[in-house]
Amino acid sequence: MSILLTGGSGKTATRVAALLAEDRKPFLLGSRQGSDAVSNGYPTVKFDMSDESTWTKPFESTHIKAVYMMEPRISQPWVPMNKFVDFAKNQGVNRFVLCAGTSATIGKDGMGRVWEHLIKSDVEYCVLRPSWFMENLLEPGLAFTIGKLNKIFTAAQDGKIPFISADDIAEVAYHALADEKSYNCDLRILGPENLTYDQIAETLSKVLGRKIEHVKLDEASRIDGLVQAGLSDYFARFLTNLEVLASQDFEKGTSDVVKRVTGHSPQSFEKFAEDNKAVWSSN
Numbered sequence: 001m002s003i004l005l006t007g008g009s010g011k012t013a014t015r016v017a018a019l020l021a022e023d024r025k026p027f028l029l030g031s032r033q034g035s036d037a038v039s040n041g042y043p044t045v046k047f048d049m050s051d052e053s054t055w056t057k058p059f060e061s062t063h064i065k066a067v068y069m070m071e072p073r074i075s076q077p078w079v080p081m082n083k084f085v086d087f088a089k090n091q092g093v094n095r096f097v098l099c100a101g102t103s104a105t106i107g108k109d110g111m112g113r114v115w116e117h118l119i120k121s122d123v124e125y126c127v128l129r130p131s132w133f134m135e136n137l138l139e140p141g142l143a144f145t146i147g148k149l150n151k152i153f154t155a156a157q158d159g160k161i162p163f164i165s166a167d168d169i170a171e172v173a174y175h176a177l178a179d180e181k182s183y184n185c186d187l188r189i190l191g192p193e194n195l196t197y198d199q200i201a202e203t204l205s206k207v208l209g210r211k212i213e214h215v216k217l218d219e220a221s222r223i224d225g226l227v228q229a230g231l232s233d234y235f236a237r238f239l240t241n242l243e244v245l246a247s248q249d250f251e252k253g254t255s256d257v258v259k260r261v262t263g264h265s266p267q268s269f270e271k272f273a274e275d276n277k278a279v280w281s282s283n
Ligand SMILES: NC(=O)c1ccc[n+]([C@@H]2O[C@H](COP(=O)([O-])OP(=O)(O)OC[C@H]3O[C@@H](n4cnc5c(N)ncnc54)[C@H](OP(=O)(O)O)[C@@H]3O)[C@@H](O)[C@H]2O)c1
Pocket: 006, 007, 008, 009, 010, 011, 012, 030, 031, 032, 033, 037, 047, 048, 049, 050, 070, 071, 072, 073, 099, 100, 101, 102, 130, 131, 132, 133, 136
């Protein structure tokens, strides 16, 4: 009995895989990149939510009892995702853990449609609703602007965000997938502090020993900057819209989910910054 982790090269699935491996629980990673997705020998098959011909492969060699899923970046992602839920249920899967986000609401377009389908399908489920990942600051774009320009550009203004580590999200996902009892609810996974980007920049300045500045952009300038940096117009608008929402404190909140599910408090941003400071080195 194995667990299929889709989004196999992503920030959370790789961490869930490490936890399952440590616990000697069988799992299979599914990634659009197939076995090239990981370099550490974890079992990996080609899996693409938007390509039905790849759906059968994971089920050929092992009995899968639970699946970890996240949103593919396509229009109407819930259409193939709901179809895949039906397919996997037919193959004997009885538990689905969906990584969604703050805005997911049952029945609403987006991951809310998948959430609704899971409830209607009468399967065991859990919908993870994390806030923004601390690890976003390690992605090439932000690693560059912090490392080389000493700046963070956003349209988030003074909005407060309970940044959360992907390590904590993965640990909650691990429990939702592998615990004997299914949660059958959504879990808001939030970090320990509501932080503005000014405060993020302040902590980075302290940890790195040089001034990091948060540059507050209006919506149009932010979209422009992201497009100039190479993002598609669609994705630039998508990201900017999330930041504008955050500026209105859409992300702000508190939650005891990490402590309740894992037994420990979520990691602080200061510790995350200390652990990863080499990524933003200016050399
Ligand atoms: N980053 C955040 O701050 C944040 C906040 C709240 C919620 N979330 C949600 O958390 C999830 C992970 O986000 P992330 O930022 O951590 O991204 P990420 O590390 O880049 O992981 C996203 C993964 O999605 C998978 N994916 C994309 N298209 C796919 C497809 N057609 N079929 C199957 N898998 C596909 C990719 O897996 P492969 O390339 O291996 O196939 C990719 O690794 C997303 O659903 C996101 O909406 C993120």
